[in-house]
Amino acid sequence: CPVAKVLRENRIVDLMNHTLLVSHSGEEVAIADSAAPIIGRDGKRLGVVLVFRDVRDEKRLQEEHSRSEKLAAVGVLAGGIAHDFNNLLMGLQGSLDLIRISCQKYPEKTDVYLSKADRAIDRAVSLAKQLLTFAKGGAPVKGLEMTRLPALVKDSAEFILHGSQIKVEYEIGDNIWGVEIDAGQINQVVNNLVNNARQAMADVGIIIIKIENLKVVKGDYADVAPGAYVKVSIRDQGCGIDPGIMPRIFEPYFTTKEAGSGLGLATSYSIIVNHEGRIEVVSELSRGSIFSFILPAVETSIESCGVAVHEDRLPVEVATGRGRILLMDDEVMIREVVSEMLGIQGYEVVTVADGEAMLEVYRSSLAKGLNFQAVLMDLSIPGGMGGREAIKLLREIDPEVTAIVSSGYSQDPVMADFTAYGFDAMISKPYRLESLISVLGR
Template sequence: MLILTQEHEIKFLNPAAAQLLEAQPESLVGEIFPFEVERGKRIELEVPGPEESTRLVELNAVDLVWEREGALLVILRDVTLHRSAELDLQREKERLAVTLDSIADAVIAVNPNGEVERMNQEAVKMIGVTLASVCGQRLGDVLKLRHPKTGKLITDPVGVFLSQEIAPELGVSLAGRDGAEFLVTVEMRCILEGDPSQHGCVVVLRDVTSHKKAEEEIFQTEKLHSISLLAGGIAHDFNNILTAILGNISMVRMGMDEGDIGSKKLLLAEKAALQATSLTQQLLSFSKSGTPLLEATTIDQLVEDSTQFILRGSNVKCEVHKDDNLWSVDADKGQISQVVNNLIINADQAMPEGGIIRLDLTCEHVSSGDIPSLPSGDYVCIAVQDQGGGITPDNLKRIFDPYFTTKKNGNGLGLASSYSIIKSHHGLMTVESVVSEGSTFKVYLPKAAQVAVPTPAATQEDNTIHPGHGRILVMDDMEAMMMVAGEILQVLGYEVEFSTNGDEAIEAYKKAKEAGKPFDAVVFDLTVPGGMGGEEACRILSEYDPGLIAVASSGYSTSNVMSEYEAAGFKAVVPKPYRIKDMSAALHRILK
């Protein structure tokens, strides 16, 4: 405390003031106070301290009568430690703000009344609000969270999540201000141990939408892998049976006139058996034997032709929109045609009263993370959008499951096989749907490294049967299949011997060659349960006789031999089921 005259001469100071000014009281009396003084105003001064330091001193001055004259009472207070603490606190707040904003998760601080106090930048971005607009609002009014079990809005998030009524790892639907919903995990902790009403709490939200979609993608792939084992086995046996049926029908028809009533009925039976092969092709789409034969190709004409064919006579129209200079893709035309057919058929059936299908063919660049489970790169996107009734969320989760269908006469293989085909093309199929508005299926196919070379138009099917001669060894594990193959070959003019597995075929081939009666060709069944199959037997015999002429014939294989037969040492393939003209054409080509 100091007393100054109107001219700021020091008339009195107490010991505390002298200590603050680092002087003896008697040495300052009579001196002019060196600092600015304003009545009724608080001023902060920097006062020299020990060892070249400075102190922050707060000065207050009021009028006073001293020894019957007007004077000033000056109060000095050392606020150095107080200001330092405030500065440290401010720096800590700034450090906390920077730390919170650097966290990838959304963080919201809630006061003891359950009101939003602060949030980081990720929370602002996720919810679509500003801190100023929601500060002071109740958390339940800011976060539009839906209970994962009831689907109702959670009005008291603090109570629900602190009680751990919902497991932290369980995804909760959060609606943004733009109406879009995404999946988040929610964790909530009290700021201090005890009652949240005393100290408030912190909420941490993590967007797991992409993660959940990736998990579902992996789960879907695993399901398809499991079903592929079953589907492949069924297709193998079914194709053998169909081959026996078709082979016998075609041989009987050879001995009949085309105009014969019996021949016509057999032709109808043959066509029905051939239609059954489409079912085995769908089954094979799940299995490894459905591996596509990829080649650089353009798909716009293929897609448009398939669409026109499917919608012929329908009350549904199709609008096609495509980018100029659409990229080529690496694809198996037959399999992609099957996919397009399935999508257009579904879109057509979704609009029994008529409507419009929008078909878009676009060049898309996908960055990492844009589409879960799809690597970054360039893709051609086929989008099929209908105006049907849409797909419910529950059905949407199972839409690509094998044998799942909502159609009265559906078999549940169309979309499942299409999904598997696109995966085998290193692409992806996605679906979005809104009930009562329609669905959009998108197919992403990788851009080809090379530009597609135009191919000549397909010629009419050749039904010529080519007779032949020579010795043929047939290896097949199914007796009925072996017999019909033998009869077909004998009708064509060949001498036939049989073996039921790879070991027997190797032994028979070597014996015949050493006896001077070699086989001109060997027809191998690729899959022999419990024994050596045709692929391994062909490899062994090729080492023994580099001039081996081998034909692969299978309705199912766990390798890519049927699509890459030359790399496996085969000269031709005859897929099961086959007719007499199919075997005739293959042998004629490699033996002529």
């Protein structure tokens, strides 16, 4: 007892551990308490004063920090796996494109099998993106225009709920503000949360999705800055979440689903935090859950903005090209496949394994009057000079060079803001032939 200790020792006493106070409603409030003697002018002790301080925000921040450390630990492993995985996918993706083009004379024999391979690659790419999110290599690549969030949310929800008996009701506020986001990542968040709701409801019932503008003032949240936000809430009529597991639902690989991966909510958490937003859940057993997230916004109403779209599948008319391309990548498979892809389209391709070789080849070609239409550089070269270092030296040789950065993983923000680092364009691995031709043709 702090009072007894003060009376006994006649000094200020702080408790080592937080104390829980229980209100009349049964709510537990974490406090830090201390006690101090009250000393009169004559030096005699008149009494003891107790001080209770609400430390719920501090505890929440500590829990957030602990959760972030766990995610960071997973990120170290996930980043390496995803990097190698994406390189393998790049080789496979390019090979499939080559097969499809070379076998167009016999589409009835090849198209079905190639389409199945495409779907398998799509699933693998989705997994790689989730792993990259933990490693911060999945940093948001924000669009050049504001995104109209209601349209994105509706498209995502309808896609996930296609074929189910669940009805969606939307409550969308007036003049929703614009948000600068990575539309693909936020689409992934909505997919995860709506799919969670669908599974909790066993494909029957109503999901209510609410979108509203929100002004956050100092003191509202301890982990986001004051300002303008857009809030998205997804309410389901499912079974609710056991209070005992609530602190763990955003941890990677934690799942209560028999066939679940445990990545969905952890991925969503990381994406929203990387967007400088906040995600939370309120749940009641047998009544359902409400998952909400907020994203920083600009207080401007927008009527139409670009949102993420799904890529078309080959076969498509891929434009032919002409010119010399210098390709730098440490993976032999990628150099071979991309060289073949571009060669079929009419380009002459020179390949090198690292930045030093790239600079030597470029300087030598320039001296002979042989120009390159573009230089395609891998951002990270283990044990060698990657694109980030090489671009500065390349610009010194030729300030007018067209430089394109490519990566499946990086802890740098280069892919999100490539122009600030000296590049003219970017393309993420694994990429399709038509995407590469499109970038080269800009």
